[in-house]
Amino acid sequence: MKQIFAIAMLISGLIITETARAQDERPVTQQYRLVEGIVQISEPGEESVLINLWGDVNAPGRFRIPTGTTLIELISFARGPVSFRTGETTLDWSKLRIEVNVSRRNKELNIDEVVNFRFRYTQQLPPGMRDFVLQENDFITIEVKRRPAFVDYMRIIGPISTVVAAMILLVDKL
Template sequence: MKQLTLLVSLFTTILVLNSSSLVAQIQQGGNRLIRVAEIGQLADSINVWGDVGSSGRFIVPEDTKLPELISYSFGYNVLRGNQNNIDWAKTQIEVKVSRYNADRRFVEVAYFRYRYHDPEPKEMFEFDLQNNDIVSLQVRRKPSFTDYVDVVAPVVSVIATSILLIENLRN
């Protein structure tokens, strides 16, 4: 019975220690680190910003390509706002990769733009990510008629209300 209790307590201790180290890998001092690479594997640390499902600093295996990194960040995010039915045919995806060269003077940028329904550019699969790269993703779409109405309607409403208020004050 003592051996069983000792074995259970040892197993519980190992479980608690492993789970706390896992949390430390994911949340270190308020910074959001997402570990994709296995521990001991050569890895790069890459920042992902913008319209993705999960932005943050990713620790990924070396030789990770852009489409893999986008998958690690849960893909493109739904457009922000109150749009329920988005016409994806008019949507463009923009992916920008920024990095400093060895002299820390010049920012090199790779830029990919394509429509959502088109295949990803071949260059995205061939682009080599490096340590401390910044990958920014933006989902854009052409404005629709309702977008223009959403902007113009409040302005027209304020003008009409002001005219009615001035007319009532004159009488």
């Protein structure tokens, strides 16, 4: 019985050691989640800042990123703007407008400053967006807007015209 227990302890020790060694060998550029909603991009021990990213991105949340990370890199870490696709429609990216707002606290003046970047998906990035370096506790919101399509107008006009036609028939029957 003691031999079986000793063999089991030896095997479990080897498994735990191998698991710990495998965890230490993760690639340097791998992003990983600390907890739900917080994503760490920077390596442990690397100088980093915490950023809040909300809105129409595929992975919003609080990001720990290396110091010097640009706005474009952060949006890429969040896997870019969301795509509006349902069973009924596929989004035409050429008609998209993207609005990015960066809110930053100015401690000297004790006010919030907001930097806005607006552009169409098919256009060049606005001046300054590519090189915009993020700072500690910046708050970024991204909103994807699209031009209304014919179907959007029909979803509004259809029910209204149905109610009007029903009211006319009801009044006519009375």
